[in-house]
Amino acid sequence: xxxxxxxxxxxxxxxxxxxxxxxxxxxxxxxxxxxxxxxxxxxxxxxxxxxxxxxxxxxxxxxxxxxxxxxxxxxxxxxxxxxxxxxxxxxxxxxxxxxxxxxxxxxxxxxxxxxxxxxxxxxxxxxxxxxxxxxxxxxxxxxxxxxxxxxxxxxxxxxxxxxxxxxxxxxxxxxxxxxxxxxxxxxxxxxxxxxxxxxxxxxxxxxxxxxxxxxxxxxxxxxxxxxxxxxxxxxxxxxxxxxxxxxxxxxxxxxxxxxxxxxxxxxxxxxxxxxxxxxxxxxxxxxxxxxxxxxxxxxxxxxxxxxxxxxxxxxxxxxxxxxxxxxxxxxxxxxxxxxxxxxxxxxxxxxxxxxxxxxxxxxxxxxxxxxxxxxxxxxxxxxxxxxxxxxxxxxxxxxxxxxxxxxxxxxxxxxxxxxxxxxxxxxxxx
Amino acid sequence: xxxxxxxxxxxxxxxxxxxxxxxxxxxxxxxxxxxxxxxxxxxxxxxxxxxxxxxxxxxxxxxxxxxxxxxxxxxxxxxxxxxxxxxxxxxxxxxxxxxxxxxxxxxxxxxxxxxxxxxxxxxxxxxxxxxxxxxxxxxxxxxxxxxxxxxxxxxxxxxxxxxxxxxxxxxxxxxxxxxxxxxxxxxxxxxxxxxxxxxxxxxxxxxxxxxxxxxxxxxxxxxxxxxxxxxxxxxxxxxxxxxxxxxxxxxxxxxxxxxxxxxxxxxxxxxxxxxxxxxxxxxxxxxxxxxxxxxxxxxxxxxxxxxxxxxxxxxxxxxxxxxxxxxxxxxxxxxxxxxxxxxxxxxxxxxxxxxxxxxxxxxxxxxxxxxxxxxxxxxxxxxxxxxxxxxxxxxxxxxxxxxxxxxxxxxxxxxxxxxxxxxxxxxxxx
Numbered sequence: 041x042x043x044x045x046x047x048x049x050x051x052x053x054x055x056x057x058x059x060x061x062x063x064x065x066x067x068x069x070x071x072x073x074x075x076x077x078x079x080x081x082x083x084x085x086x087x088x089x090x091x092x093x094x095x096x097x098x099x100x101x102x103x104x105x106x107x108x109x110x111x112x113x114x115x116x117x118x119x120x121x122x123x124x125x126x127x128x129x130x131x132x133x134x135x136x137x138x139x140x141x142x143x144x145x146x147x148x149x150x151x152x153x154x155x156x157x158x159x160x161x162x163x164x165x166x167x168x169x170x171x172x173x174x175x176x177x178x179x180x181x182x183x184x185x186x187x188x189x190x191x192x193x194x195x196x197x198x199x200x201x202x203x204x205x206x207x208x209x210x211x212x213x214x215x216x217x218x219x220x221x222x223x224x225x226x227x228x229x230x231x232x233x234x235x236x237x238x239x240x241x242x243x244x245x246x247x248x249x250x251x252x253x254x255x256x257x258x259x260x261x262x263x264x265x266x267x268x269x270x271x272x273x274x275x276x277x278x279x280x281x282x283x284x285x286x287x288x289x290x291x292x293x294x295x296x297x298x299x300x301x302x303x304x305x306x307x308x309x310x311x312x313x314x315x316x317x318x319x320x321x322x323x324x325x326x327x328x329x330x331x332x333x334x335x336x337x338x339x340x341x342x343x344x345x346x347x348x349x350x351x352x353x354x355x356x357x358x359x360x361x362x363x364x365x366x367x368x369x370x371x372x373x374x375x376x377x378x379x380x381x382x383x384x385x386x387x388x389x390x391x392x393x394x395x396x397x398x399x400x401x402x403x404x405x406x407x408x409x410x411x412x413x414x415x416x417x418x419x420x421x422x423x424x425x426x427x428x429x430x431x432x433x434x435x436x437x438x439x440x441x442x443x444x445x446x447x448x449x450x451x452x453x454x455x456x457x458x459x460x461x462x463x464x465x466x467x468x469x470x
Numbered sequence: 471x472x473x474x475x476x477x478x479x480x481x482x483x484x485x486x487x488x489x490x491x492x493x494x495x496x497x498x499x500x501x502x503x504x505x506x507x508x509x510x511x512x513x514x515x516x517x518x519x520x521x522x523x524x525x526x527x528x529x530x531x532x533x534x535x536x537x538x539x540x541x542x543x544x545x546x547x548x549x550x551x552x553x554x555x556x557x558x559x560x561x562x563x564x565x566x567x568x569x570x571x572x573x574x575x576x577x578x579x580x581x582x583x584x585x586x587x588x589x590x591x592x593x594x595x596x597x598x599x600x601x602x603x604x605x606x607x608x609x610x611x612x613x614x615x616x617x618x619x620x621x622x623x624x625x626x627x628x629x630x631x632x633x634x635x636x637x638x639x640x641x642x643x644x645x646x647x648x649x650x651x652x653x654x655x656x657x658x659x660x661x662x663x664x665x666x667x668x669x670x671x672x673x674x675x676x677x678x679x680x681x682x683x684x685x686x687x688x689x690x691x692x693x694x695x696x697x698x699x700x701x702x703x704x705x706x707x708x709x710x711x712x713x714x715x716x717x718x719x720x721x722x723x724x725x726x727x728x729x730x731x732x733x734x735x736x737x738x739x740x741x742x743x744x745x746x747x748x749x750x751x752x753x754x755x756x757x758x759x760x761x762x763x764x765x766x767x768x769x770x771x772x773x774x775x776x777x778x779x780x781x782x783x784x785x786x787x788x789x790x791x792x793x794x795x796x797x798x799x800x801x802x803x804x805x806x807x808x809x810x811x812x813x814x815x816x817x818x819x820x821x822x823x824x825x826x827x828x829x830x831x832x833x834x835x836x837x838x839x840x841x842x843x844x845x846x847x848x849x850x851x852x853x854x855x856x857x858x859x860x861x862x863x864x865x866x867x868x869x870x871x872x873x874x875x876x877x878x879x880x881x882x883x884x885x886x887x888x889x890x891x892x893x894x895x896x897x898x899x900x
Binding site for chain 2: 058062066069070072073075171177178179182183186187188189190191258316319331332333334335336337338339340341342346347348350351352354355357358359362363364366370371372375
């Protein structure tokens with residue numbers, strides 16, 4: 041007789057309900073592909089009555105997910121609540137301790153508690169799978185753990201937040217300001233209606249970067265502070281100027297080993313408009329991996345939404361049903377390295393600096409003198425007058441300089457009557 | 471004690487020797503990732519004395535690979551000879567029957583005998599892995615079998631032959647003719663020095679399409695005839711005209727279900743110069759997959775060369791070492807469908823037609839009348855005179871028409887004194 045796996049789905053928001061429907065529809069195909077049967081024995085959410093896209097079976101509904109493990113012999117639990125702590129952490133912890141496999145798209149949870157939970161899963165000899173936590177439907181984690189398993193990876197970067205990418209693309213296409221496009225994104229369901237902050241300030245992409253680092257470099261998830269900037273300060277003006285310079289602004293997540301030290305960052309980048317990454321637009325995600333011997337590999341796909349997320353959740357399910365017991369980070373927890381953190385002060389880039397200044401004699405030389413003092417050399421300078429308002433915009437593209445140097449150099453412009461706002465800084469992608 | 475797997479490598483050409491070196495260098499990392507040890511116990515090639523990039527251990531060398539299985543307890547055998555039959559087939563067959571796992575990059579073998587060999591592997595409960603047979607280092611087969619496992623795939627297409635793609639790109643970049651660029655490609659190692667025919671006539675890409683179809687549609691490898699054309703007839707003139715039309719010529723491999731029937735093809739396509747696929751240049755490979763619920767997924771990477779190929783071969787090895795016994799085509803052989811073949815006559819495309827004609831009155835109307843008779847409507851027509859030679863080039867972009875219709879329509883131009891050569895036909899990508 042075929043083995044039957046009992047499944048619980050906790051959290052019935054957009055993702056959870058879509059997943060539940062997929063589980064029901066794909067029973068037969070899952071049986072063919074794995075030789076096992078699945079049976080959804082319990083579901084849980086805050087509100088049984090909430091209007092959902094698909095009907096739920098109320099007889100297997102629990103308002104407290106912790107009750108499920110008491111009442112059922114569950115083999116696999118999907119956590120789709122999405123908190124970094126609280127009930128999300130509690131139910132995952134409880135499940136692993138009860139020798140229940142866990143599958144989750146929860147990047148906040150994994151990037152914060154991944155080390156602890158991976159250890160727990162390993163100790164209890166069950167899987168903790170989180171393919172859907174990074175780049176939606178793109179099978180990037182599985183590719184690092186399996187398809188590219190023996191490569192020495194030196195760097196991974198990409199567009200990891202669909203909301204930010206949509207907003208940047210749409211500002212350029214529609215010529216609209218940040219706030220107007222944000223409202224549009226919320227209406228279309230591309231941005232959280234309540235609080236889209238975690239998408240826009242880089243936090244969401246950063247959580248994904250942390251997970252990618254651990255897999256790519258066989259290391260524990262780092263908790264060091266690093267460079268995290270979102271797109272909130274990007275103005276339509278910057279997008280237009282970038283366009284004139286044949287550049288485009290993208291929010292990139294980057295993780296790399298620099299002198300064997302880990303450098304993780306998320307920040308807006310100016311990339312060549314003709315480059316591959318410069319042409320990944322809208323809600324698309326893309327991940328670029330540099331490894332030896334494989335060379336440069338690119339994976340691109342839809343980075344969010346219940347469909348792509350379910351695709352990844354189900355791939356995790358199949359992996360478990362096929363009996364592929366695997367370490368959450370590909371190798372035994374005890375073998376994971378604790379990498380030192382690269383000093384952010386030494387991070388070096390060409391910079392785009394935009395100054396809004398009063399149109400007075402001597403202002404330009406104040407700026408260029410200051411740059412010269414810090415040995416930041418100018419590659420390109422464009423001054424555009426705004427005669428009516430007696431203002432001017434000065435855009436400078438610099439040669440490479442370090443974070444600490446540019447920070448010190450620019451600090452003086454905080455209190456300068458001729459400089460109307462603190463200069464906008466966007467790094468160029470190397 | 472850790473289990474030790476005995477490994478044999480058969481075929482020590484570019485790929486085999488690189489793989490052997492990787493196996494030696496990565497022992498430790500493989501042990502960490504899988505908890506098992508590997509030991510290369512035997513190697514084989516035609517010529518022990520051939521000059522190779524890395525030194526070989528002559529004490530474990532066999533000139534007849536079949537002897538290896540008699541003298542050693544081998545667990546895993548790499549076949550890197552590359553023939554579709556002969557000794558390649560013999561050694562793989564023998565190994566599977568002896569309950570030895572087989573890993574191969576040999577697309578000719580798998581596309582021809584994959585059904586039989588998969589059945590044999592399944593019967594003997596060993597793995598037959600061939601990730602490296604399609605698109606070099608891109609983990610596309612594993613992604614279909616695992617990372618995107620429960621998706622309903624409707625279509626896969628892409629650039630599957632690096633040699634052809636390099637030649638097309640280089641003709642455009644260097645403004646050189648096909649034969650000159652071919653010689654350059656051979657010098658650079660991108661095309662076979664002796665007989666590059668299988669890369670250029672579409673055969674290599676077609677073998678990959680067949681393997682992709684089987685995995686994507688859970689079907690047996692088809693042996694039906696289908697549409698296979700290479701790049702041999704592409705002239706620099708076509709590349710230049712395409713460029714003027716904002717198009718670019720790419721050799722695409724395409725497999726899709728049309729009315730539940732399988733349609734496989736390899737042929738040059740005109741694609742939009744601004745499209746993603748239009749910008750995959752040089753020796754790069756790219757695979758685009760359309761599935762539900764994941765949407766469009768793209769995987770891009772180096773499609774050939776010993777490095778990327780070894781990356782895939784080692785991913786197969788790790789899968790076996792981790793104990794992931796899997797069906798070669800993802801599901802049990804008995805469950806694989808035998809798909810009907812879509813009638814190629816009904817394949818429908820817009821066409822690019824180039825006529826080289828004598829510059830005489832009435833020639834253009836002969837052509838347009840003929841097209842009109844077959845209801846092929848003209849979207850665009852460009853006539854360029856060559857007064858010195860009293861000739862003209864007529865390029866026509868048509869609206870969509872079927873293969874059978876265009877074939878019948880064009881047949882008349884075989885014996886027309888005013889038409890100097892049979893018209894060049896390139897399909898536009900839909």
